[in-house]
Amino acid sequence: MSQGIYITSGEPGSGKSVVVLGIMEMLAGHSGKVGFFRPVVRDAQKPDNITNLIISRYDLKIPYEMMYGCGYDVARDMLMRDKDEDEDFLKLIMEKYKALEKEYDLIICAGSDFAGPAATLEFDFNAKIANNLGCVALPVVKGYGRDATQVVNAAQGLLESLEERKCDLLALVANRVQSSLVDAVAGELKRVMPGDVPSYVLPDVPILEKPTVGEIAAALGAERLRGHEDSFNREVKNFKVAAMELPHYLEHIENGSIIITPGDRSDIIIGSLLAEASHTCPHIAGILLTGGLKPAPQVERLIKGLGESVPVIAVHTDTYTTAQKVSSIEGVLSPENARKIAAALGIFEAKVNSIELMGRLSRARSSRVTPLMFEYEIIQRAKSEHRHIVLPEGTEERILRAAEILRMRKVVDITLLGNEEEIRQKAAALGISLSDMNMIDPLSSARRQTYADAYYELRKHKGISPQMAFDTIADVSYFGTMMVHFGEADGMVSGSVHTTQHTIRPAFEIIKTKPGCSIVSSVFLMCLSDHVLVFGDCAVNPDPNPEQLADIAISSAETARMFGIDPLIAMLSYSTGESGKGAEVDKVREATKSAKERRPDLKIAGPIQYDAAVDAGVAKTKLPGSEVAGHATVFIFPDLNTGNNTYKAVQRSANAVAVGPLLQGLNKPVNDLSRGCTVTDIVNTVAITAIQAQPKGGPA
Numbered sequence: 124m125s126q127g128i129y130i131t132s133g134e135p136g137s138g139k140s141v142v143v144l145g146i147m148e149m150l151a152g153h154s155g156k157v158g159f160f161r162p163v164v165r166d167a168q169k170p171d172n173i174t175n176l177i178i179s180r181y182d183l184k185i186p187y188e189m190m191y192g193c194g195y196d197v198a199r200d201m202l203m204r205d206k207d208e209d210e211d212f213l214k215l216i217m218e219k220y221k222a223l224e225k226e227y228d229l230i231i232c233a234g235s236d237f238a239g240p241a242a243t244l245e246f247d248f249n250a251k252i253a254n255n256l257g258c259v260a261l262p263v264v265k266g267y268g269r270d271a272t273q274v275v276n277a278a279q280g281l282l283e284s285l286e287e288r289k290c291d292l293l294a295l296v297a298n299r300v301q302s303s304l305v306d307a308v309a310g311e312l313k314r315v316m317p318g319d320v321p322s323y324v325l326p327d328v329p330i331l332e333k334p335t336v337g338e339i340a341a342a343l344g345a346e347r348l349r350g351h352e353d354s355f356n357r358e359v360k361n362f363k364v365a366a367m368e369l370p371h372y373l374e375h376i377e378n379g380s381i382i383i384t385p386g387d388r389s390d391i392i393i394g395s396l397l398a399e400a401s402h403t404c405p406h407i408a409g410i411l412l413t414g415g416l417k418p419a420p421q422v423e424r425l426i427k428g429l430g431e432s433v434p435v436i437a438v439h440t441d442t443y444t445t446a447q448k449v450s451s452i453e454g455v456l457s458p459e460n461a462r463k464i465a466a467a468l469g470i471f472e473a474k475v476n477s478i479e480l481m482g483r484l485s486r487a488r489s490s491r492v493t494p495l496m497f498e499y500e501i502i503q504r505a506k507s508e509h510r511h512i513v514l515p516e517g518t519e520e521r522i523l524r525a526a527e528i529l530r531m532r533k534v535v536d537i538t539l540l541g542n543e544e545e546i547r548q549k550a551a552a553l554g555i556s557l558s559d560m561n562m563i564d565p566l567s568s569a570r571r572q573t574y575a576d577a578y579y580e581l582r583k584h585k586g587i588s589p590q591m592a593f594d595t596i597a598d599v600s601y602f603g604t605m606m607v608h609f610g611e612a613d614g615m616v617s618g619s620v621h622t623t624q625h626t627i628r629p630a631f632e633i634i635k636t637k638p639g640c641s642i643v644s645s646v647f648l649m650c651l652s653d654h655v656l657v658f659g660d661c662a663v664n665p666d667p668n669p670e671q672l673a674d675i676a677i678s679s680a681e682t683a684r685m686f687g688i689d690p691l692i693a694m695l696s697y698s699t700g701e702s703g704k705g706a707e708v709d710k711v712r713e714a715t716k717s718a719k720e721r722r723p724d725l726k727i728a729g730p731i732q733y734d735a736a737v738d739a740g741v742a743k744t745k746l747p748g749s750e751v752a753g754h755a756t757v758f759i760f761p762d763l764n765t766g767n768n769t770y771k772a773v774q775r776s777a778n779a780v781a782v783g784p785l786l787q788g789l790n791k792p793v794n795d796l797s798r799g800c801t802v803t804d805i806v807n808t809v810a811i812t813a814i815q816a817q818p819k820g821g822p823a
Contacts, residue, residue, distance in 0.1 A: 127160075127224075127258035128293060128484070131234030131249040133281045137265040138298045140173045140456050141331065143233050144180075144464070145471030146261070149480070150229060151181055158227030159183060160190055162216045162252050163235040167194040172455040173233060179458035189223055192216030213255055217499055220256050232258055250288040254653065255493045259293040259484075260285055266300030267327060271307040274300060278322070279315055286317070289653050294480060295322045302326040305474075321483065323475045330466050333358045334454045336381060336409040340436045342452045343445070348417070349426075350409070350434030356460050357408040357434065362449050364442060365391040373398060378405040383446050386416025386437060396426055399433050407433065411449070415439040494650035494780040498807055501686070505534050505810035508817045512809050513612040515599035517541030517562065518549055519619050525805035527555045534806075535813045538563055538612060540599045565602035574605040581633060604629035607791050613816035616809050618796035623662065627786060630793040637790055642667065644675040645784035645795075646682050647770050648811075651777055657683045657690070657757040658773075661766035662784035662795070672714035673721065676759045678787040680725050683757050685814065693736035693755035694718070694729025695765070699745040703730060711761050726750050733758070733769075782807050785815075792816050 128146060132139050150157045159177045164170075170178060170187055177183065178190075193215055223230060234249040253260050262285060264278045274297055285292060295316065300308050305324050312322040337355030340347060347355070360379030365372045369390045376382070376398060384391045392412075398404035410433065412418075417437060418426065438445055456463055516522045517539030523546070526537050538561040539546055550557045565571060572593070578601070579592035587595075595601050600621060606612040617626045627643070636643055644667075646659035659679040660667065667675060672694070680690035696711040697703060708730050715729035728736070728751035735745040735752050742753030760766030774781045782804070786794055792815035794808050 126228070126484075127220075127230045127232055127256055128261055129232040129234060129249070129253035129256065129258035130261045130263065131246070131253065132263045132265065133246045133277070133284065134265055136267060136299075137263040138267075138325075138331070139233065139263040140176075141298060141325065141467045141471060142261065142263050142296050143173055143231060144176065144456060144467050145475060147177055147181060147231055148468055148471070149475075149477050150231070156227045156229075157181070158185060158190075158223050158230040160192075160220055160223055160230050160232045161235075162192040162220075162232065162249075163195055164191040164193075165195045167191070172457055176456050176458050176464075177231075180464070185223070185226075189219065192219050213251065214499070216252060217255055217496070221499060221503070230258075232256065246284060247288070250285060250290050253290055254288065255496055257492075257496060258291075260290045261293045262295050264295065264297045266297050266304075266308070266324075269300075271304045271311060274304070274308050275311045275315060278312060282315075282317065292317070292320050293483060294320060296325060296475075297322065298325045299327040299332075300324050319483075321476065321479055325470055325474050328466050328470055330358060330454075331456070331463055332454050333360055333379075334452045335359060335460060335463075336434045336436065337459065338455055338457065339381065339411070339449060339452055340434075343411075343436075343438050343440075343448060345411070345436040345438045348412070348435040348437055349431055351431040354409070354432055354434040356462065358454075359408045362411075362446065364446050365395075366442070369394045373404065376405050376407060379408050380405070381408045381411055381449070383411045383413060383442060383449065385414045385442055386412035386418065387414075389418055389422045392418055392422065392435075393426065396429050396433055400429065409434040409436065411435075411445065412437040413440060413442040413445045492650075492655050493653060497648070497650050497655055497686075497782075498803075501807060501810045501814060502532065502534055504817075505813040506532070508813075509533075509536065510613040510813040510816045511536040511538065511611075512812055512816075513538045513540065513603040513606050513615045514809070515540045515603040515615065515617045516619050516621065517546045517599075520549070520553060521619055521800065521802050521805055523550050523553060523555050523557070524802045525809065526560060527557065528802070528806055529809055530557070530560060534810055537561065537809075538606070540565060540603055542566075563602075565597050565599055568602070570605075570611075571596055571602070574602060574609075577605065577608070578633065598629075600625055601629045601633075604633050604793065607793065608633050614792035614794070614812040616794050616796060616805070616812050618794075619798060619800055619805065622798075623795050626795045627663070627793065630786070630789055634790050634793065636788050640674055640678060640788040642671045642674050643786055643788040644671075644678055645786050646679050647781045647783035648686065648785070649770065649773060650780040650782060655686070655688055656755075657688060658766065658770045659757070659759055659787075660763065661760065661770040663763070663786070665763045667762070669710050669713035669717060672710065672759065672761065673717035674788070676714065676718045676727065676757075677722050677725070679757050679759060680722070682785065682787050686811075688756050690725060690757045691751045691755050692718075692725060692727040692729075692757045692759060693731050693733075693751055694727065694759050695733055695736065696730035696761060697732065698730055699732045699735045700730070707761060714759075728752055728755070729759075731755075782811065785811060 130139055130143050262281050266274045305326050309324045316322050336357050359381045363380045363382055365382050365384040382395050395410055399407055512535045514522050518541045542564050543562040575593040575596045579589050603615045607615050644660040645662040646657050647661050649656040649658055660675050676692050683690040694711050694715045696708045698708050711730040719727050728749050734741045736755040739753030746752040773779055792812045794812045
């Protein structure tokens with residue numbers, strides 16, 4: 124997995140392009156492939172200035188469409204909408220980032236540059252993106268126009284906001300700080316920075332802030348009339364509107380001025396060119412002709428002999444409008460301007476300790492797993508080894524919508540159960556395309572008798588007759604379970620309109636438990652803001668005995684590993700260690716002992732209270748020396764009453780995403796949905812079921 128650095132700011136005008144360039148230059152000198160990504164761009168058709176510079180300077184062979192998440196208009200509209208659409212937007216960006224991540228060892232992300240109504244949402248948006256991409260954040264604080272106290276206060280505010288959003292921090296850069304204040308700001312920042320996080324202070328460099336004639340020409344869409352290529356790199360320090368007669372005008376020009384004048388003012392044009400040639404007048408940066416007018420042919424012939432040292436550009440807008448536009452143009456870093464690039468890199472390399480930053484980068488890989496990251500990973504793992512999942516509730520709207528998503532994303536192959544005509548009519552009414560979806564009606568299927576015969580053999584000792592078996596197989600849950608039993612589907616997901624018992628009873632009767640496992644149990648994958656925990660059993664077994672509780676712990680550890688979670692198992696009770704007495708705590712103590720004897724390779728602690736399991740400070744007091752206490756990832760509840768209430772309390776109070784219940788202990792995967800499930804819940808559960816059906820749960 125590659126690593127990402129997310130460079131962002133809390134406000135416009137921070138000059139973060141200089142930091143992006145400096146970081147790219149620093150990393151380009153080390154081994155490994157470095158990529159570049161922007162979550163949002165203003166123009167989806169052509170790269171912006173910083174993207175163009177990075178592509179050109181570092182010869183990145185990346186198609187432009189892979190280097191950004193979406194366009195500004197899409198981002199703005201999404202951010203103004205509700206939470207579900209916001210998540211769809213984040214998924215869109217994550218999909219494109221992950222595609223790039225496969226090709227590069229490290230990716231530099233340049234945060235968004237919103238303006239207008241969405242500006243107030245920019246910082247929160249960038250923090251959310253950084254977290255969901257698994258990037259470490261490198262915030263840039265604006266120093267321009269601020270005294271030392273104001274710069275430090277702005278930095279503290281930014282740090283507090285990042286901490287509140289639980290972002291992993293690489294370093295902080297204060298940029299465009301007044302040169303005389305650099306040392307003072309650096310000293311104060313060292314005092315307020317958290318832990319060992321470094322801070323760097325870059326002074327304001329005027330050459331970087333001012334646009335060149337070429338940049339003004341590009342911004343205005345101006346025509347280049349004369350001037351050699353290098354002359355368009357002249358820095359424009361100010362602009363002058365030439366409306367006076369020549370003698371008075373000459374009194375007002377300054378070094379680095381761009382002269383804005385109508386194209387028919389031959390006197391101003393000739394006077395400006397002569398002033399540039401004179402040793403007694405200031406040197407102008409260039410001439411900007413307005414109104415769509417150009418000098419008369421006679422004047423053109425005259426100035427042609429004066430050389431190409433002064434660039435002349437022309438626009439169609441009037442002088443007033445043109446002057447307004449020029450006043451708002453800021454300097455940019457572009458591949459053509461070697462002076463600006465050298466100035467930017469020079470100040471970055473002088474003020475940033477690259478050895479310190481590289482050392483910190485090697486240790487600062489984010490371990491964050493957000494709900495969206497987890498969802499992305501399970502979808503990718505499901506796609507990696509295609510499986511076939513049967514969905515018995517084929518006429519339910521949410522099932523149909525989820526089936527379409529799964530088909531379009533090529534996550535799994537699907538069979539829908541139910542009357543085919545009814546399914547297709549329902550799909551057509553919803554505007555859902557299921558043209559190539561496999562559908563089976565259990566009532567008329569040619570496999571019904573074969574399944575009935577098999578069910579009769581399995582259950583005749585329970586008094587089931589052949590006719591009862593034939594009737595039972597007409598039920599979609601039994602038919603779907605038989606498909607899994609015969610290997611005609613790899614797994615089954617149901618429960619959006621059926622009860623848990625209706626979904627899992629056929630699995631108990633037909634698929635049965637794995638060898639060595641005495642009980643079928645369940646877990647919820649609890650996706651918190653930055654990590655995933657495993658809770659079991661919260662849905663199936665009301666009051667497991669000690670051996671069953673040990674089975675649940677072992678099965679839950681295997682499920683955790685299946686989804687990339689290192690199992691540190693907490694056997695929960697109302698007391699910790701040897702302090703408690705009573706039947707309930709003794710049950711947990713016995714279950715812990717049994718689990719440890721059966722699986723000495725697992726790290727298990729119990730009995731243990733929830734606070735000692737999750738809080739390292741409490742763990743030091745209640746269970747010192749434990750590898751699990753304070754760091755638990757798998758939580759085994761003593762009974763269904765405790766587990767079900769706890770998972771719902773955490774889900775609601777911590778705003779966690781609860782994925783499940785996932786059944787474990789069966790020979791083949793069958794999973795139950797909540798009747799209140801969303802389309803996203805169904806998509807995730809199908810993907811998880813596919814992973815469970817892969818050899819050893821698929822690639823971790």
